[in-house]
Every structure is written in structure tokens, then in C-alpha cells.
Amino acid sequence: MENVVVIGSGCAGWTAALYTARANLKPLVITGQQPGGLLTTTTIVENYPGFPEGVDGYELMTRMQKQAERFGARTTFGTVEAADLSRRPFTLTVDGEPLQTRTLIIATGASHRHLGLDSEQKLENKGVTYCATCDGALPMFRNQPLVVVGGGDSACEEATYLTRFGSVVYLIHRRDTLRASKIMADRALSNPKIKPRWDSVVTDVLDVKQDKVTGVQLKNVKTGEQSSLDAAGVFVAIGHVPNTQIFKGQLAMDDNGYLVPAQGASTNVPGVFVAGDCADHVYRQAVTAAGMGCAAAIEAERFLATQNQ
Numbered sequence: 001m002e003n004v005v006v007i008g009s010g011c012a013g014w015t016a017a018l019y020t021a022r023a024n025l026k027p028l029v030i031t032g033q034q035p036g037g038l039l040t041t042t043t044i045v046e047n048y049p050g051f052p053e054g055v056d057g058y059e060l061m062t063r064m065q066k067q068a069e070r071f072g073a074r075t076t077f078g079t080v081e082a083a084d085l086s087r088r089p090f091t092l093t094v095d096g097e098p099l100q101t102r103t104l105i106i107a108t109g110a111s112h113r114h115l116g117l118d119s120e121q122k123l124e125n126k127g128v129t130y131c132a133t134c135d136g137a138l139p140m141f142r143n144q145p146l147v148v149v150g151g152g153d154s155a156c157e158e159a160t161y162l163t164r165f166g167s168v169v170y171l172i173h174r175r176d177t178l179r180a181s182k183i184m185a186d187r188a189l190s191n192p193k194i195k196p197r198w199d200s201v202v203t204d205v206l207d208v209k210q211d212k213v214t215g216v217q218l219k220n221v222k223t224g225e226q227s228s229l230d231a232a233g234v235f236v237a238i239g240h241v242p243n244t245q246i247f248k249g250q251l252a253m254d255d256n257g258y259l260v261p262a263q264g265a266s267t268n269v270p271g272v273f274v275a276g277d278c279a280d281h282v283y284r285q286a287v288t289a290a291g292m293g294c295a296a297a298i299e300a301e302r303f304l305a306t307q308n309q
């Protein structure tokens, strides 16, 4: 029987683990398929306080893990496949095995959103990718034209990063203004290797017959005009979907699947707390996720204290 199980090992999860570990609760962190979370796929994080020169995303997460473990947090690599929150202790199914816990902190984060094209799915890892940091340096992309889809901070960051490898980077955005923060947008748009294609959507990734990416088919959403671009890689950076499916019907969530806290980090189920991107579609920053992880931990600690009275 666990006191605290933290699902997820991003900023929110490790911070929740750090605080509950320092409260002597010996939390168990279940990492999920991507230990360290989405931040491990980014390059330099420039807006996490305390790192004036920036910090590598992977390094930041490794440091958070070490810090939590130093105070007694335990880590297990695994995926939570099911959760029964109908009675306490809660029962989780982790890679087929049952696990019981008095409190639960959900910090499951979010996954990359897909375009939803058949060709995108068929060519995934054959030129279609969701992570420039992970895949950008592959030989198949070197000195080749590349496509980034999206208009947010991720798209701008990925496009800028990819200019190191590609001959040209086309930034395909469905509107004529970027959603990205000004500093990221300016950095991308002032880079001579980045060529924006405004008001455009990808209607097909080419070429499924050749079993590799050779380009994209585009449609201008204002004029309806169709066009195509040659490209060796398509980097999709169009946002995220929260990893909350296993809690459907048990915890309050909005239409997009984001968990809706009842108050602070508490949920509609006493003893279950939420933190980070799985419950935040507004800020979605490393530092806000860490802050929510801290809040969830303090609430879990208080909840356990009231149960033990």
C-alpha cells in the first residue's frame, strides 16, 4: 500500500515527488512511456527561473529526478493502464499489475497532437516526426528542404532549430499571424532559412507509395488554391492533447479532456490531486507545472494528515 503515487515524471510529477518525499511520505513515481516528459524533447529552456544561461530540457528533468530521489522518492518505469478511483485506497493497474495507494497525484501531461491524415500516420518515422530535437539531426534531413507545421512557440522553436540541418525550413501555419510569443516569433521570422506559408494547411503528406516523405500537399484556406512543396521531413508541432483518457467518467474534465480541478489542485474525488499540463490548457509552462506539482503535494500531505487523525 502506497501513501502517494505520482503518475508522470515531468516538471509537475517530479516537483510533487520532491515535496511529498520531503514530507516523509516516500512517494512512488510512475514514469510513463516518456520519462522526464515532453520537456526532455526540447533543446534549451530559457524561461525556467534560476538558469540565466538557459538549461537543457533533459538535464533539467534529470536534476529534478535526482533532487526528488535524494529525499526518498522512488521511481518505477511503467504505464498506468487503468485507475479505479471509486473507493479508497485507489487501485491502479500498472503494466498489468495492481497497485494500491491512499492518495494519487496525476501529472500525466499531454502528448503531441496529430494532423489526422492517413498519410501522416503511414509515414510516421519515415520522415514524419513530432520532435525536431529528437530527429532533426538524422542524416535523412541533412541539407534537405523541411516542413514544420504550426504557429505556436513549439513550431517556431522547432523551425529555428531545424535551420541547423535543413537547406530551407517551410513554416506552414493555418492563419496569417503566429500564436507564438513575440520573442520566439521574431527569432523564427528573422531567420533567412525559414520561409513561412501563411493561411495554409497540409492536406496530404507525400509519398506513401515510395514509403518515405518527399513533400506535402498544401491548401490555402482563404483562396482554396492547392500547391505542393518538396520536403524530406515533416515536423508536426500543432499543440497537445492531455493524457487523461484513463480517468474519463471518474474525474471532471472539459470537452478537450483537460482535468478540471475542483479547488486548487484537488479534484472531485477526495484524495486525488492534479498538476501540470493534464490540467492546464492556459499556461502550459515548465514553471507553472512545477508550481502545480508543489500545490498537489501539499494538498496530498494535508489530506493524509486528516485521514490519520
Ligand code: NAP
Pocket: 045, 046, 047, 113, 114, 115, 149, 150, 151, 152, 153, 154, 155, 157, 174, 175, 178, 179, 180, 181, 201, 237, 238, 239, 240, 282, 283, 284, 285
Ligand atoms: P500551441 O500554443 O497550442 O500552438 C499550436 C499551434 O498549432 C497553433 O498555432 C495552432 O493554430 C496550430 N494548430 C492546432 N491544431 C492544428 C491543426 N489541426 N492543423 C494545423 N494547425 C493547427 O502549442 P505549442 O506551440 O506546442 O505550445 C504549447 C505551450 O508550450 C504554449 O503555452 C507555449 O508557450 C509553450 N512552449 C513554450 C516554449 C518556450 O517558451 N521555449 C517552447 C514551446 C512551447 P492557431 O494559432 O490557428 O490556433
